Amino acid sequence: MYVIRRIGVFLFSLILASMLVFGVMSILPGDPAIVILGTRATPEAVESLRQELGLDRPIPVQYADWFSDAIRGDLGESVFTGKAIAPQVVDRLKVTVPLAVFALTLTMLISFPLGVFAASRHRQAGDAVVSVVSQLGLAVPAFWAGLMLVTLFAVRLRWFPASGFPGWGESFFGSVEALILPAIALAIVQSAIITRYVRSAVLETLREEYIRTARSKGLTQSQALWRHGLRNASIPVLTILGLQFGALLAGTVVIESVFVLPGLGKMLLDGISRRDLPLVQGGAFVIVGIILLINLAVDLTYRLLDPRLRSH
């Protein structure tokens, strides 16, 4: 029952988001017709192109048209290249999604052990060191971290490529290699944030009475933490992880430019600079859709982690 309702909420949010994306794009200055024809075009030519593109119709009609196509997988054509947008988006997702998942995995691999370690060394040297390091991580902008990583590992050590992406079909390992530095750059900031949440969630959990019960049964402090604490502590961390995934996707926009990766973020940036309205609309809609999907997954995962949510 909950699952059905939650999926309902997802669909409703998706429609609302599509309206928002479409609405904002229609208000923005920059007439696609002028973009296509150039500033020296005659008003008559612009007007006829507007009619051809359907831009003279009322905005709700334009929206209905766009949305009904969009849910069938047709995001229209780019006004710049004239190519269909949907296949491009799919192509770009093949870079962006692996990059985000890679960065998220790195984030969890770094922040979970670090947060648990800091919590178990509460008010000791280890805790202080983790706290200072995570402060530093928070202060570092992702693009700067990216540039530094390139300087060190690509230019000096020549371990990884500095930029570019060979494509999965071309070279699988080459593609993975190309994603390593950008993923690390993204993971640095994210790890700093998540580590702090993991630390405080674990600290909170260690104060719970069931941990004391576990200790009274003869478990050591770390056994009590691993067997009883972690699953409880992961519940609040999951919320943050879901929210931060959105930030991670936003981060890919910048990072893909730094590393010249043909991802969705790069496509959006190019689209914006060329005033390619349908392209930006389509890309933004897909990104919003992914974030909503992640939130749906987070909410459903809660119920796996916490049996109390399942019973009513």
Place this chain on the structure above:
Amino acid sequence: MSLLDVQNLTVSHGGLALVNDISFTVERGQRLGIIGESGSGKTLTALAILGLLADNLSARGSITLDGRPLLGLDEESMCAVRGDNISMIFQEPMTALNPVMRIGRQVAEPLRLHRDLDTDAAMSLAVELLDSVGIEHPERRARSYPHELSGGQRQRAMIAMALACGPDLVIADEPTTALDVTVQAQVLSVLRDQVLAHHTALILITHDLPVVASMTDKVIVLRDGEIVDRGPTGTVFDGASSTYTAELVAAVPPMSRSSIAEAKPEGDAPAGTPLVEVRDVHRQYKLRRTSLFETRPVIKALDGVSVDIYPGETFGIVGESGSGKSTLARLIVGLDRPTSGEVHVDGIDVSAGHSLRPLRDVAQMVFQDPMGSLDPRMRVGEVIAEPLRSLGIAGDHPARVAGLLEAVSLPTDVVDRYPHEFSGGQRQRIAIARALAPGPRLLVADEPVSALDMSVQTVTLELLRELKEQFDLTMIFISHDLSVVHEICERVIVLEHGRIVERGAVGTVFGSPKEPYTRTLVEAIPRLDGSFLTPSSAAR
């Protein structure tokens, strides 16, 4: 050699001794009661024995189990003792059990740890243990999560867990304080039968004298971290050697003294126009839909309740948790509205739901938890004056606040202090002063003394009685504790599942209950002579 020998135990925080130089022994199979009010150091003593004191606390002295020193034992050896030789039962089974782990696994955990059993063997033993503490359908319950069990079942599971490895000593810290009286009687009976059957030594920590009296062979009384009294259970209570113990014994309400209910003279039958009229009130809560094709489940919190309360009386509402007594209180003061039926207070139609501003002058409420119900960031003076300001009552507010503080026996210079600086009893006095500020005619008190220590309870009840005379109040007194209601109220209703099952003068209803439910409640009241427990099978 004693099983447990505690000598000169001192637990301190910085330089402050919270437990000060106490010594006692427990023999094999013996049951020791540790009595004390909050802050007396009774829980710290238990945690010191288990080596589970918080990092900022330190213990000195000696604790030996079977001649083996525990204090100063390395952590690994101590882990081998915990759960195997000594185990513990905590007060609140909801928070003391892991909410995301199935009951069976939690009960089986000590067996896997200390007996090195595999999952299946440990689980089938866990099911047997659950069965032995009287949990029905133990296989199914083993697969349940804590929130799917009732409070009594959870505490039974906790007992099963503590007994899993057949320990020499079980320490139970207020094991039934969070439970209803009828459930308390059942759980205590189970605990007693289990320790008798396995010849397990028991340390029972509680503030509740009747509970200790019926469960233990000997007693120590703790006050401010020191032992003020000790001896065999019977003699300590009969001829109390310290004045403190005598005070504690005197604080036990008459109904809890023996199974023979003291006759209480019936007052005059109430007359005149009722101050509160409750007419056929229903209150239903709809739960969330569980399936698309079924209607939403409905909980009937109140199911056709009618009652009249007359000016000047102290009216009791008793019932167990979930009986609807708090819902009724909230309807009377207009914090909630009935699904159907009418509530009138002093002629004001509370159930109609339009502006209840006039009602606030008439009816005020005192809540159970004086910590939770006072804003921690407001000074005491502001807390008490707030209803005067919000209701736009003119006059000299500081003088009125001072008068109210005097009435509840608090010094008037406390107005600039914050609630956390006061003890539980003092905080409840502040809450009472706040409730009296607008000069109400009706005071609705929902479990006003349940969170307080026994001796503080007595003083607070006495205060309420005096205030009732002084301010010419009508009082509705809600409690799960029949002996308290017996002491302070004249008439009473007994609620079960949202219905009134019995009503009348307190002496009659509790003295010779007509309904089986009332009789169960009365029989479950802990009494100094232990008659509330079911006869022990092991003792026979």
